[in-house]
Amino acid sequence: MRKIGVILFLCTALLPLLLSCESNFRDVQRINSVGFNPVGESENIDLKYTDSGKVKSILVSPLMRDYTNLEFGFNEFPKGVHLTLFDTQGKKTFVDGDYAIVYEDTDVIDLQGHVRIYTEDGKELTTEQLYYDQKNEWFYTEKFFKFTDVNGSFLQGPGIDFSRDFKVMNTQRSQGSINEVK
Known part of the structure; x- marks a missing residue:
């Protein structure tokens, strides 16, 4: 008791x-x-960036969150993006990612998830994370990538940086097979 x-x-x-x-x-x-709330949210966006009257890029996404009120502002695309880039001759490069962040001060886009970049002439690169420097029109990643073209050539490995049209490519430790152009 x-x-x-x-x-x-x-x-x-x-x-x-x-x-x-x-x-x-x-x-x-x-x-x-921390008060980490977006200034705004936009659904089903279709943003067109123009310069001197010409469309330079189109960004399409189901959801954008605006955090530009923060010291290092950014826009977040939690449901993915589809980006179309136009060169001076009007040729298109397409970029898809499951998730993206656009950093306001640096104009760098961080694409994540199943990232795929491809051109109208059949070049394609896939990776799990890819950065795009909009000012220099330059892509780069430290993650594993695979690049293929219409000739059946491929290149793969960790880490690559390249121009938007794939004309200049720098790799770290890659391997692949280059087939003759027909």
Whole structure:
């Protein structure tokens, strides 16, 4: 009987303490949480970037979140993007990614997930993460990639950087097979 009394005493003495800990824990969580809310959200966007009256790129996405109110502002595309890039002759390069972030100050796009870049003439590169420097029209990744073309040639390995039209490519440790152009 004495043990039951001690247990009841401890429970009644510790219960307010435990409840106050829960309350304090939630307060601490709220204090430590950063106000990381977007300034705005846009659904089903179709953005066209023009320069001197010519369309340079088109970005299509089901959802964009705008965090440009932060010190290092960015736009997030949590449901993926489809990007169409136009060169000076009007040739198109297409880029698809499951997730993307566009950093406002650097004009760098970070594409993630199943990333695929392909051209009208049949060149294609796939990887799990790809960065695109919009100012220099240059792509790069440190992740594993695979590049193929219409001739059946391929190149694969970790790390590559290349021009938007694939005319200039720098690789680190790649391997592949180059077939004769027909």
